[in-house]
Amino acid sequence: MADIFAWLFSFFTLIALIIIIIYQLMCLADLEFDYINPYDSTSRINKVLYPEYILLGVLFFFYVVTGHWVMALFCAPYVYYNVKLYRQGKHLTDVTEIFNTLSREKKQRLFKLFYLIFILFLSLFWLIYTSLDDHED
Known part of the structure; x- marks a missing residue:
């Protein structure tokens, strides 16, 4: 039963991460179509980055602590990429360069979104598998 709660926590955390990425993509789309100015767009994106x-x-720490090694390995490249961006100082969106990097920023967030959706489907699979396995006992 504890495993089901672990997978539920994982599922809802992934949903929250997907919502954050979609919000960032919406801010970039609003900027692209001139619905919002660059300062507001970058400040909104930077507020949800941390x-x-x-x-x-x-989530990565939770997978490691609960012993879900495969899911931790799937999260590791994303964590590494975020740590690399943070250490290089490239994690925040720059208001003066946003129009020059708009295409790259959108592609980066779309890749993150698809990666999170993949991890979400894996988590959902393990949630269903665990609940069916517990039900048979």
Whole structure:
């Protein structure tokens, strides 16, 4: 039963991460279509960047602590990429360069979104598998 709660926590954490990435993509789309100015767009994206990094770190740590090694290995490249960006100082969106890097920023977030959706499907699979396995006992 504890495994089901672990997978539920994982599922809802991944949903929160997906919502954060979609919000960032919406801010970039609003900027692209001139619905919002660059300063507001970058400040909104930068406000949700640290919660994204923290949530992903908590999820990775949770997988390691609970012994879900395969899921931890799937999260490791994403965690490594975020840590690399943070250490290089490239994690925040720059208001003066946003129009030059808009295409790269959108591609980066789309890749993150698809990667999180893949991990979400794996988590959902393990949630269903675990609940069916517990039900048979």
